[in-house]
Amino acid sequence: MKLKPFCIPATLLLFMAFNVSAQQGFVLKGVVMERGTTNRITSGEVVNKRTEGSVNTNDLGLFQIKVNMGDTLFVFKNEFANAEVVVQSSKDLIIYLNRSTxxxxxxxxxxxxxxxxxxxxxxxxxxxxxxxxxxxxxxxxxxxxxxxxxxxxxxxxxxxxxxxxxxxxxxxxxxxxxxxxxxxxxxxxxxxxxxxxxxxxxxxxxxxxxxxxxxxxxxxxxxxxxxxxxxxxxx
Incomplete structure (x- = not known):
């Protein structure tokens, strides 16, 4: 009696591939801006709450930080309200901060x-x-x-x-x-x-x-x- 070849559904393969890539981690690129303006925020700090690794935004408000899918980024800068953003994609991220009174x-x-x-x-x-x-x-x-x-x-x-x-x-x-x-x-x-x-x-x-x-x-x-x-x- 011949055994039939075992087939894995395509959707399951996609889920497994996504799960593996999420665990591997990647470098996320992004920019921090002041909400309602075109001003970029320099020297802001971006922290990965899971790893506690942090980076500062450069003179153009840009940053790069190592993350896994689902990680939460905590962003703060003096005179601005803090922000938390969940990483849901590997695409470049724009984070907006409100001025804080x-x-x-x-x-x-x-x-x-x-x-x-x-x-x-x-x-x-x-x-x-x-x-x-x-x-x-x-x-x-x-x-x-x-x-x-x-x-x-x-x-x-x-x-x-x-x-x-x-x-x-x-x-x-x-x-x-x-x-x-x-x-x-x-x-x-x-x-x-x-x-x-x-x-x-x-x-x-x-x-x-x-x-x-x-x-x-x-x-x-x-x-x-x-x-x-x-x-x-x-x-």
Whole structure:
């Protein structure tokens, strides 16, 4: 008895070929543009969320990144809203970003805060505290009276305390740029008391946030949000 040759349907062959090519990966080319304009966005960052590999757009807004079919690309650039795009084709990709007013407000707040602190620091200088209560060693040789005043005077003592406050406020303002109510609301469904508790309990340290990109901040917020909701469920 002769066995009939086994035939694989053409549709199954196509599916298998597609599945293999999707797993192999390829280099995707694309461009990032500002929505509603012909402006190309330079120095934007494009991240493959699966591999965490990233590239920057060049002077023409172009990028190339290795992906698999179905990967999600996370795209961000200062002063623009973030975007996520799922790779569904090997064709060149156009990604549009909207201008963000939220980030601009945070930056303006940071600039005005620094100007306010700089003005207060200048007041101490106007009152005669030149070294903020920390005179350099050479001042004891060339201007000993000033050095002694800087060590024991009331204004220099206050200036010394203000110097610590100044540094801390600038650090906290930098953290606010990544971890603020507007960004957290955009990437979670927290509000009211839950939002306050989350911001209080999961505020990052400056040593961590100072090394962040915007992608790192959003990843931290989402990971922390999962921990927060898991904790609420256990309670």
């Amino acid at each position: 939220d980030l601009r407000e945070v930056n303006i707040y940071g600039e005005s805060k620094k100007q306010e602190l700089d003005g207060m620091r200048q007041e101490y200088r106007n009152k005669g505290s030149f070294y903020a209560g920390k005179p350099p060693l050479l001042s004891y040789l060339f201007s000993p009276l000033t050095a002694i005043y800087e060590l024991f005077g009331r204004t220099p003592r206050n200036a010394r305390h203000f110097g610590k406050f100044y540094s801390n406020e600038l650090q906290q303002t930098e953290i606010d740029g990544f971890f603020n109510e507007s960004i957290i609301k955009k990437h979670t469904d927290l509000k009211d008391k839950d939002l306050e508790n989350f911001m209080l309990n999961y505020r990052p340290d400056y040593s961590v946030a100072s090394k962040w990109t915007e992608y790192d901040a959003i990843k931290y917020i989402r990971d922390s949000y999962k921990k927060y909701t898991d904790t609420l469920r256990k309670k």
